[in-house]
Amino acid sequence: MKRSTNQEKFLDTLIRLNTKIEELGKINILNNHIYSEYFFRDLLNIVYGYSLENHNKKQKNAPAFDLIDNTNKIIIQVTATCKKQKIEDTLKKEYLTNKMEEGYRLKFIFIGNQNNNIKNKNFSNPHNILFDSKKDIILTQDLCEEFL
Template sequence: MALQRQSNLEEAKEWMKRLDQEFVANAALRHLDGNIEIEPFFRDLLNALFGWSLKNSNWTEQINQDSFDLDDSVSRIAVQVTSTMTPKKIRDTFKTFLPKHRADYDRVIFIYPFLSKKGSGGDLTSTLEGFDFEPKRDRLDLNNLLQKLQDLEIGQQANALTLLRQELKPLGAALRMGVDQNVEAIIHIIEHISSGVPTRKPEMGPNAQKKLKRFAEHAAYLKRQFTLHVDCFQAVAAARDAVGADPVRSVRCAAWLKERSLAFLDQHNGDARAAFDGLVDYFQEKLHTAGCDCDQPVVRYFLADEFGRCNVFPNPE
């Protein structure tokens, strides 16, 4: 269970990091529309994390009203989603909010789409006029939301993660300039399969022809996975070069692929075609979960190449 929590948190951290990068870039370009687009996302995420029933205030009140964006009238909470962290922004919000809505809400919460926030700065006493606002409690950044997610029970964490995947999927593409997303995806696969301790030794002296005879019924299909996608060679080679030559990693990768591919083969009653496709689907799902975009042919070529190395569906020793 602890391992699942750790996995959930690591995935959530990756999504939050990508969201932070997106808004940092938008701020540099003075692009402000992202705040409007992100309001429904934070509405659903905050509801999942805190159990609130926030709705979009700009749909029910006047369009783009300037004191808050989301509200829960039962919990008496108003939320403003903003990328502006200045004391002036807080003061201006309360100057508009207090005359109209003080009687309706007990808390005003500022949500910042960044991993860390700046200090609120300055004395807000005169602006608040006695309203209960504590900057440390009521100003939340993405790290604060990660801490809240960490405390949820497993089922609630899973729901929050599903939301992150669905809403932030467009941020799954490689964000590092000059890095091919397919190269990044294969690097991720190599890191994933080399993270465990091997339980089998890699097969010495691979015999691809023997293997094709062994799977004669699906030999043509398995061979096509290599020949049809050979143009993906450069992406796979670049990924292998990026992680570097490491004997220990090679042993772990080979052992992982041998063990898991045989498990898929057993699961599909010896049907090599179905087992191969199952492995492709497995890695595609892992990449999607990690926020990586990848062309499926690259995964197929990688596995076909490992098949030729006798790491996928190894011959009996």
């Protein structure tokens, strides 16, 4: 009974967070985007066993990614823009070439409005960074399935 209640609370929290981010984003209130970086850093560390740190603490508004795990060689962009163009704009950033050479894998976690078809698209990846849309795009649904 308690597990079921915890699962329901978790799902409700993620859904409320997504809705809030989406609606506030429409009126250009973006402070929840920043808080989300810390929330998802901690959540992904627990759910996937990562050792993520907020890269924006070292480099304010860092280009291409927000979270970094130097142990598992993972970089993650936390974004509310769940569109192909957003992913391709990130993949073409020169800033990623050093991370590509060091063997880092790029992941995206989408907050706010979710596009469940995004994983099935093909993406231009000019720097050949490790990225597989089916595995490296994390949607709310993926987190819910992991939690269940």
